[in-house]
Amino acid sequence: MQYGFFDDDRREYVITRPDTPLPWINYLGTDGYFGIISNTAGGYSFYRDARLRRLTRYRYNGVPTDAGGRYLYLRDRRDGHFWSPTWQPTRTDLDEYQCRHGLGYTTIRSRHRDIEATVRFFVPIDQNLEVWDLSLLNAGEETARLSVFSAVEFALWDAWDDATNFQRNLSTGEVEVVDGIVYHKTEYRERRNHFAFFACSEPLVGFDSQRDEFLGRYHGWDRPAAVERGESGNSIAHGWAPIGSHHVAVSLEPGERRRILFALGYHENPSDRKFDPPDSQAIDRTTVTPVIASFLDPGHVDEAFQALEDRWSRYLGVLQVDTPDVHTNRMVNIWNAYQCMVTFNLSRSASYFESGVGRGMGFRDTNQDLLGFVHMVPDRARERILDVAATQLETGGAYHQYQPLTKRGNDAVGGNFNDDPLWIVLAVAAYVAETGDFAILDEPVVFDNRPGTEAPLFEHLDRSIQYTLDRLGPHGLPLIGRADWNDCLNLNTFSDEPGESFQTTTNRDGKVAESVFIAGLFVLAAAEMAQLAHRIAANEIARRCEQAAEGMAAAVARHGWDGAWFLRAYDHFGNAVGSHDDSEGQIFIEPQGMNVMAGIGIGDGRARQALSSVHERLATDHGIAILEPPFTRYRLELGEITTYPPGYKENGGIFCHTNPWVMIAETMIGSGDRAHDYYLRINPSARAEQSAIHRCEPYVYAQMIAGPAAPSHGEAKNSWLSGTAAWNYVAITQWILGIRPTLDGLRLQPVIPADWDGFRAIRRYRGATYHIEVRRRGRGNNVSLLVDGVPIEGTLVPAAAGGEVQVEVVLE
Ligand code: BGC
Numbered sequence: 001m002q003y004g005f006f007d008d009d010r011r012e013y014v015i016t017r018p019d020t021p022l023p024w025i026n027y028l029g030t031d032g033y034f035g036i037i038s039n040t041a042g043g044y045s046f047y048r049d050a051r052l053r054r055l056t057r058y059r060y061n062g063v064p065t066d067a068g069g070r071y072l073y074l075r076d077r078r079d080g081h082f083w084s085p086t087w088q089p090t091r092t093d094l095d096e097y098q099c100r101h102g103l104g105y106t107t108i109r110s111r112h113r114d115i116e117a118t119v120r121f122f123v124p125i126d127q128n129l130e131v132w133d134l135s136l137l138n139a140g141e142e143t144a145r146l147s148v149f150s151a152v153e154f155a156l157w158d159a160w161d162d163a164t165n166f167q168r169n170l171s172t173g174e175v176e177v178v179d180g181i182v183y184h185k186t187e188y189r190e191r192r193n194h195f196a197f198f199a200c201s202e203p204l205v206g207f208d209s210q211r212d213e214f215l216g217r218y219h220g221w222d223r224p225a226a227v228e229r230g231e232s233g234n235s236i237a238h239g240w241a242p243i244g245s246h247h248v249a250v251s252l253e254p255g256e257r258r259r260i261l262f263a264l265g266y267h268e269n270p271s272d273r274k275f276d277p278p279d280s281q282a283i284d285r286t287t288v289t290p291v292i293a294s295f296l297d298p299g300h301v302d303e304a305f306q307a308l309e310d311r312w313s314r315y316l317g318v319l320q321v322d323t324p325d326v327h328t329n330r331m332v333n334i335w336n337a338y339q340c341m342v343t344f345n346l347s348r349s350a351s352y353f354e355s356g357v358g359r360g361m362g363f364r365d366t367n368q369d370l371l372g373f374v375h376m377v378p379d380r381a382r383e384r385i386l387d388v389a390a391t392q393l394e395t396g397g398a399y400h401q402y403q404p405l406t407k408r409g410n411d412a413v414g415g416n417f418n419d420d421p422l423w424i425v426l427a428v429a430a431y432v433a434e435t436g437d438f439a440i441l442d443e444p445v446v447f448d449n450r451p452g453t454e455a456p457l458f459e460h461l462d463r464s465i466q467y468t469l470d471r472l473g474p475h476g477l478p479l480i481g482r483a484d485w486n487d488c489l490n491l492n493t494f495s496d497e498p499g500e501s502f503q504t505t506t507n508r509d510g511k512v513a514e515s516v517f518i519a520g521l522f523v524l525a526a527a528e529m530a531q532l533a534h535r536i537a538a539n540e541i542a543r544r545c546e547q548a549a550e551g552m553a554a555a556v557a558r559h560g561w562d563g564a565w566f567l568r569a570y571d572h573f574g575n576a577v578g579s580h581d582d583s584e585g586q587i588f589i590e591p592q593g594m595n596v597m598a599g600i601g602i603g604d605g606r607a608r609q610a611l612s613s614v615h616e617r618l619a620t621d622h623g624i625a626i627l628e629p630p631f632t633r634y635r636l637e638l639g640e641i642t643t644y645p646p647g648y649k650e651n652g653g654i655f656c657h658t659n660p661w662v663m664i665a666e667t668m669i670g671s672g673d674r675a676h677d678y679y680l681r682i683n684p685s686a687r688a689e690q691s692a693i694h695r696c697e698p699y700v701y702a703q704m705i706a707g708p709a710a711p712s713h714g715e716a717k718n719s720w721l722s723g724t725a726a727w728n729y730v731a732i733t734q735w736i737l738g739i740r741p742t743l744d745g746l747r748l749q750p751v752i753p754a755d756w757d758g759f760r761a762i763r764r765y766r767g768a769t770y771h772i773e774v775r776r777r778g779r780g781n782n783v784s785l786l787v788d789g790v791p792i793e794g795t796l797v798p799a800a801a802g803g804e805v806q807v808e809v810v811l812e
Pocket residue numbers: 487488503640649650
């Protein structure tokens with residue numbers, strides 16, 4: 001069962017029926033103004049912070065699903081029949097329907113009663129607004145007389161307060177309507193300097209700004225009274241629920257087209273220029289009206305859209321591949337890269353599953369996301385690294401999260417996750433490998449946002465390494481703290497209070513529970529750190545890191561091996577977790593992937609053995625499960641992981657983030673076939689035919705696919721905002737296709753399936769463009785390199801001064 005298809009030439013996914021198993025969403029905006037938009041125009045918008053600057057309302061987990069959106073109604077004035085050209089909210093049967101999700105825009109086209117309506121939603125670059133570009137075509141034989149109604153429901157800024165504090169907020173709503181533009185200005189009278197606006201390019205026959213006036217008593221968005229009667233109420237909201245709605249009358253001769261533009265946006269005024277006249281309460285519109293006018297101008301809107309397309313072509317142009325596998329091509333060339341940029345912009349804040357009120361930017365999440373977007377926006381990656389590093393604590397530890405608006409660490413959402421600081425080492429190494437910008441290591445960066453505490457970024461990294469070394473347990477393995485990458489493995493929490501948060505509740509001191517996963521991560525990070533240190537002649541630090549990595553690898557070999565796979569941890573009592581000795585949770589995926597990635601066990605056969613245990617015990621047709629067998633009952637000493645019913649999330653789900661670690665590990669032991677096989681099992685495009693089972697969008701990764709123990713094995717959840725995006729991108733591009741930026745330059749070391757005869761790629765890297773052609777001569781992974789026709793020893797392409805470089809790779 002499929003609900004659409006890929007249009008790769010246009011870089012779009014085309015949805016062909018509105019009733020997808022779940023709302024299939026897309027993102028608008030790349031700078032400060034963002035929105036999520038579903039295939040039926042559901043979703044909401046916000047400025048920078050999905051909680052604190054929410055522009056429009058959305059009702060999560062309501063019925064019918066996907067309520068709240070960017071609504072349009074067309075009403076036939078002959079008989080009063082009306083419908084929504086985007087299907088929601090009226091859900092009228094449409095004669096044709098198509099939604100095209102593209103890069104930063106969504107176009108929905110439909111046909112009903114011979115009226116073809118196309119509406120394209122997008123956010124112009126560097127603008128704090130979204131454009132709804134509606135075209136109507138009369139494809140019938142008779143003159144059509146239509147009313148067009150628009151509707152958005154404003155949120156009163158703080159989305160949490162908006163959904164909870166009704167004793168106040170049902171009295172605070174305020175608007176102004178001037179020249180047909182609805183200005184939403186709740187709390188502008190007091191401490192806010194910002195307001196929202198909703199404007200239309202056409203003369204209006206009416207408007208509304210009070211929700212209940214527009215909808216009528218006990219009506220929903222599917223049947224607004226104003227649309228039913230064909231007449232707006234010209235209402236001015238005072239308290240209750242402010243909305244914006246325009247009413248435009250249109251007459252279309254057969255074959256005639258009409259374009260109507262709407263602009264919905266956010267604007268700030270300087271605090272001393274809020275009102276005009278200054279002693280009034282009326283918004284000073286001096287700076288906003290020119291912006292609005294320019295985006296109600298069709299020519300300008302067309303240019304803005306083209307600029308958006310060009311920007312995406314530039315981003316995606318950094319790496320384009322042509323392999324024998326269509327799923328690889330379209331994910332690498334379009335959708336996976338796009339998803340990585342969305343995680344850069346949104347972290348974990350706003351999706352169909354993330355309500356925008358919960359989380360800031362995760363320390364580990366942000367650093368891992370960076371691995372997937374650094375090549376597209378290196379300058380912004382640099383800025384992001386410095387922002388994140390400035391939240392680091394002097395101990396080398398990290399706040400688990402920081403707030404995007406203030407860029408400050410936030411303790412209220414939990415801390416003491418002992419893996420956190422190590423990820424920044426990987427992020428910085430990836431940034432330098434991409435750019436060659438070693439100077440970033442010298443950048444002075446504060447600790448905990450406190451002026452006067454500046455130290456070079458390099459020292460921050462050194463403290464990350466030291467943080468682990470200062471916290472070793474009885475087996476010489478890293479203490480886990482609250483949890484490691486697996487947020488739900490809470491070995492010191494012992495929570496027995498209903499509803500208590502595992503992320504924030506008081507922990508035991510934690511001098512015993514250790515993580516074999518952090519040990520692997522440490523070995524990897526310490527090796528990267530040593531390489532960085534060598535390059536800036538910090539030889540003493542390099543040596544220290546190398547020694548520490550060796551020591552840690554030895555501790556893993558001694559105390560982290562269960563016989564056929566790596567142990568997961570030791571709990572608070574010193575008992576092994578992830579061992580065949582236990583009845584449940586015998587094998588976990590994370591230490592298998594991470595330890596092999598760190599090179600542990602490659603020389604002595606353990607890596608191979610661990611990976612074959614993964615294959616036997618964890619691999620399913622829908623991806624590799626996180627652990628096996630899942631826990632069937634709550635275990636106080638293991639924490640949140642055992643709160644999930646078997647097969648879901650961290651308790652035996654296919655936690656997609658971890659799968660690429662195993663793919664990378666497989667390439668490290670030379671198994672291109674297995675690595676790519678695993679890659680395809682969770683590749684959303686390759687799963688598109690099973691959409692009825694998978695249910696989430698077929699163009700982006702989801703955090704989780706239900707594991708074999710779940711009744712809905714194969715069903716995805718939590719699409720879009722997941723470290724899965726970055727790691728899959730890294731696994732396929734850098735390890736399977738083997739186009740890998742390193743500190744010394746571009747390395748080419750493909751480990752591809754044996755039956756591929758090769759592939760081609762174009763990679764822009766440090767100012768040069770590499771045209772790469774890989775050809776198979778034998779079935780192995782041995783690389784011979786020709787650069788501009790000249791044979792080169794090894795796998796490293798010598799740095800080019802710029803221009804075009806031809807690289808041939810022969811695999812034998
Ligand atoms: C989820 C984790 C997530 C954590 C932090 C848990 O409930 O299962 O996947 O990392 O919350 O928000």
